[in-house]
Amino acid sequence: MDVMTLIDRLEDLIANSRKVPLAGSVIINEQSLYDLIDELRAAMPDELKQARWIVKERQEMIEEAEKEANRIVEEARDKADRMASEMEVVKIAEKKATDVVEAAQAREREIRLGAEDYADEMLANLEVNLGKLLTAVQRGRDRLQGRIER
Secondary structure, three states, X not given: OOHHHHHHHHHHHHHOOXXXXXXXXXXXXXXXXXXXXXXHHHHHHHHHHXXXXXHHHHHHHHHHHHHHHHHHHHHHHHHHHHHHHHHHHHHHHHHHHHHXXXXXXXXXXXXXXXXXXXXXXXXXXXXXXXXXXXXXXXXXHHHHOOOOOO
């Protein structure tokens, strides 16, 4: 018998018991009340077991859901950390690449200017030497033509 039926019977027992005049109380057959309480106790364990099982299952489901939620949150944090770390590595690599390119451009400028200075110096020396050579050639020709006395 289920608990609700037994509660209904308990209610009927109270409702159908004799009333004490001017007191608002009822006289209940003690043995009938004890019998009904025993039946309630006998009926309750199955339903209590079922209710406890339902509560336990619910609690286990909640715990599993919390574990899963925590795992997902932790996974998301790890992924965010990895992404942030990767982005930081990319930024550092880009900065280093920019520094290397700037250093290479500065070195290229320095080498080019040095090479231009060297070429200008060599050409100036060549110009002086060619001027001397031209003068020597002119004198030699003049001598051959008798323009210059010895």
